[in-house]
Amino acid sequence: MRLTTALELIGFAIGGEVGARLARELGLTVSPDTLLRRLHQSSPHKPAPPRIIGVDDFAFRRGRRYGTLIVDLERHCPINLLPDREAETLSRWLKAHPGIEIVTRDRSKTYACGITEGAPAAVQVADRWHLLKNLREVLEKLLKRQLQQKRRRPVQSFCPPITDGTEERSYLERSRVRLLPHLLGSKKEMRARSIWPPPLRLPSSRQVKWMLLQREEMNDEQKSIVEKLCQQTG
DSSP states (O other): OHHHHHHHHHHHHHOSHHHHHHHHHTTOOOOHHHHHHHHHHOOOOOOOOOSEEEEEEEEEETTTEEEEEEEETTTTEEEEEESSOOHHHHHHHHHHOTTOOEEEEOSOHHHHHHHHHHOTTSEEEEOHHHHHHHHHHHHHHHHHHHHHHHHHSOGGGTSOOBOSHHHHHHHHHHHOOOOOGGGSOOHHHHHHSOBOOOOOOOOOHHHHHHHHHOGGGOOHHHHHHHHHHHHHTO
């Protein structure tokens, strides 16, 4: 009994393959399959029926065969693996577990149909990972388009020239761009020639995503960049 208890503790903590290697180092010879079989035969307390679950696909063999992983989001642990990612299979599982209230999923129409059929009363939510992934892809397309437009047209359209002191103050208050010290000359020199402020350096899509999600932590320059990107996209 002490041996069985020790193997169950190892298996529940770190799984079959790693658990078997650790057990051998401790002098307990056991195969990974035997260790997993002991876990299935054990009788832990039965958890409460899941209410909030996450659904996503995984690869048995990448590019050839895929299944569906179901995770209990309240207990933060997987609860089932389905043999495929078909709507009918997911629908049958949901009908067998009628207490599901909320399901998070990706943008797959197949999963949407399966959830609607198997748990019509459940609320379907796009999960955070896919929302951030979609946001990153949209920002990448936006920044690529902005860079292409910037290469086609002169810099004047993005950073207009400053010709007098009034325009200088207005521009600095609006965009808060830090000019180099030698550009802050006398007003006569500013009127005599057109002075260009340094162009804004476009951030990466990852940086823009952080700016949009953490607006309260942005500095003045980052707020100016977000403001200009919003103006460019209408």
